[in-house]
Amino acid sequence: MEETDAPLLGGEPAADDARLGTNRVVIPERAKLEKPKFETFEIALQTGKRIAAFIRKEGRVRIEAGVRLLNAHPDETYSKPPAGAQVEYLQEFVLPEAHAKARRRQSPCPCCQFQSSKFARGIVAWFPDECVIRVIGRDCFARLSPEEHQKALRNYHQRQKTEKQIAALLRNIPLIGGVRDAIESNLDIARSLDRIRADILNALSKHDVRLWPMIRQGWLNTVKESRRNNVSPGRMTKTTITTKTKVAPVRGTQLIAPKTSLTFEDRLQQCISVLSTIEPTKEYYEKVEQSDDRERAKLARIIQNAFKTLKAIEKDMLDQLQFVDIITLKTIRSWSLREDAEADLFLELEDDDSVLLLGRGLGRYERIRIDGALRRRLESMTGISAKDIN
Ligand SMILES: [Zn+2]
Structure with missing residues (x-):
């Protein structure tokens, strides 16, 4: 499926392929800036769903003039989460099919592979201590904090279940x-x-x-x-x-x-x-x-x-x-x-x-x-x- 990227490479496919072969993804500076504007879970959730929808549609890595660029959403913060951070998962996603299959269109991950392709299945996560939203590999945070990951996953699945019940009732x-x-x-x-x-x-x-x-x-x-x-000894009664x-x-x-x-x-x-x-x-x-x-x-x-x-x-x-x-x-x-x-x-x-x-x-x-x-x-x-x- 890598051919699907070809038209985007412009007139120098051979040279571009060589550069792309490194799996390196350029992270825009604005993506690295902290956007600590998600103070409540509710607000984070609404934004998280929008981010996931954006990624499902647009993918995660854009190729411009032979350079692979993180297609960051304006509301996400691309930085490594602090060890021991608390987390809530907002929305899972899978990259669009063509992106998911092409390794070099897969997403880099701020948890682990900061500047190279890492995952096709990811999750939009909220970090309440910093009030920021990050987009990470689905199981990546488990390595930083297994307990937090398990807890967040349980909460997420419970919410998904409730969400399904609500949809069914409506x-x-x-x-x-x-x-x-x-x-x-x-x-x-x-x-x-x-x-x-x-x-x-x-x-x-x-x-x-x-x-x-x-x-x-x-x-x-x-x-x-x-x-x-x-009849008991000495007397007789009737019942x-x-x-x-x-x-x-x-x-x-x-x-x-x-x-x-x-x-x-x-x-x-x-x-x-x-x-x-x-x-x-x-x-x-x-x-x-x-x-x-x-x-x-x-x-x-x-x-x-x-x-x-x-x-x-x-x-x-x-x-x-x-x-x-x-x-x-x-x-x-x-x-x-x-x-x-x-x-x-x-x-x-x-x-x-x-x-x-x-x-x-x-x-x-x-x-x-x-x-x-x-x-x-x-x-x-x-x-x-x-x-x-x-
Ligand atoms: Zn990761």
Whole structure:
């Protein structure tokens, strides 16, 4: 690939090749000057990314009139790092292919080969003690300070990982419109679920049926009491033994848990209001892609939290809808008819299963409407990119 340099050598290829053969790279004086203007990591990072992008495009060694010249970025400092210096790695890079393959177009390194070609894979590094940025071979600093190198590499990889997660979350932006539609169409179900929960709790409380402690474990039980004579020396006592038997599982019991959390409708409305700050368009996504790291991270966090919340709401709704499912209600009904049912409960279904009668017995019950919405399928509100949300 060395031929790719030929046109730059002008009219004296033979002589130039001889001079270039030394691998010597001329370092411009301005590159050696310290540019201590990067006082915070954030500022250094933004510049570091720009430097890496510049190098990926322009390479590292320029050939002018047969002289190999370091193509230094104006913000880098080309000087040897002090021994024991602290370091943070900002951005890895590989030289453009033609430069990477041609040894004499490879970069010199301020750590080790100060004035001759050394590497094709490098890293832009920040030295916080001096507030400068240097461009060095990827593993070069390990020789000066192995511990610092390892630490910087760990930090760098951790940041890369976070960066990937942020990018993955932001890719969901154009799909958020669909998520909002799904939430909107689930609001009806949420309202009906909130209402029937309030009605059921009211009926149970009004007729003093303590159902929750008996079914909270997810089982309908029967009880059998038996008496046993205990004979100990000199006296005889009787003990009553209660035996519980599980007769059927019952799902979604959390619906009647005595909790004071927000209603499903309020929880969903909160998500809608959070997501309404995001414009679900490709144009908006592209704008976000261009914004700075802090802005992107902030938005990614908003999306992640909203999706986590939606995932939890969806799980709770799917679970609790099962309690007012006809099959569940009929199972509870059969159980309530048993003499040995653990709870003293009256439950009937009327009007094509659209009305639930719930209470203690005949004449002591409430009529509760079972909305059609409760029979509808819940739209998935987290179908997109669920793997990124953990
Ligand atoms: Zn080096």
